[in-house]
Amino acid sequence: MSLVPARKIGRCFNGAERDRGTIVHLVEEQPVTSCGDWFDKALCGSQPGFRGNGWTKSDKDANCPKCLKKQSKSEVERSVATEAE
Numbered sequence: 403m404s405l406v407p408a409r410k411i412g413r414c415f416n417g418a419e420r421d422r423g424t425i426v427h428l429v430e431e432q433p434v435t436s437c438g439d440w441f442d443k444a445l446c447g448s449q450p451g452f453r454g455n456g457w458t459k460s461d462k463d464a465n466c467p468k469c470l471k472k473q474s475k476s477e478v479e480r481s482v483a484t485e486a487e
């Protein structure tokens with residue numbers, strides 16, 4: 403599985419969308435569809451598509467705290483798999 407930074411394709415329905423659109427999640431990479439977007443759940447469980455918009459790859463690093471936490475946790479779990487909690 404390879405995770406890529408992606409953000410929801412935002413349309414400016416209201417002022418709040420601008421801030422929300424800057425959150426970059428980690429999403430499992432999928433083959434690009436004809437639209438160039440995809441709808442998988444992000445690592446944190448966030449999912450686009452409420453308004454028919456998918457993910458778009460971001461050239462920025464992921465900044466969603468939940469995604470980053472999950473990613474580092476899974477990396478830690480892999481490296482200390484033999485250690486009991």
Ligand SMILES: [Zn+2]
Pocket residue numbers: 426427428444445446447448466467468469
């Ligand atoms: Zn996220």
